[in-house]
Amino acid sequence: MDSSTWIAVASIFTAGITIGIGSVGTGLGQGRAVALALSSLAQQPDASSTITRTLFVGLAMIESLAIYCFVVSMILIFANPFWTHVIAQAPGK
Numbered sequence: 001m002d003s004s005t006w007i008a009v010a011s012i013f014t015a016g017i018t019i020g021i022g023s024v025g026t027g028l029g030q031g032r033a034v035a036l037a038l039s040s041l042a043q044q045p046d047a048s049s050t051i052t053r054t055l056f057v058g059l060a061m062i063e064s065l066a067i068y069c070f071v072v073s074m075i076l077i078f079a080n081p082f083w084t085h086v087i088a089q090a091p092g093k
Helices: 003-043 045-078 081-089
Strands: none
Touching: 003 045, 003 081
C-alpha cells in the first residue's frame, strides 16, 4: 500500500476512536451530573432553580466535548491536511 492509503486508514481509525472515546466520556459525565443533581434536588428541594440552572450549564459544557470530538473526526475524514501534503510530494506534481 502507498502512503496515501496508510494515511486514509489511520485517519478513519483515529476518527472512529475519537468519536468512541468522546461519546463514552460524555455519556458517563452527563449521567454522573444528572444523578448528582437529582440527589441534590432530593436533599434540598428549595434550591431547585439554582441546581437546575447549574445542571444545564454543566451539561452544555460536557456536551461541547462530544461536539469537539465530532469536529475533529470530520476534519480527519474530509479535510485531512496530511493528504494534501502527500499529494504535493507525489512524483507526478
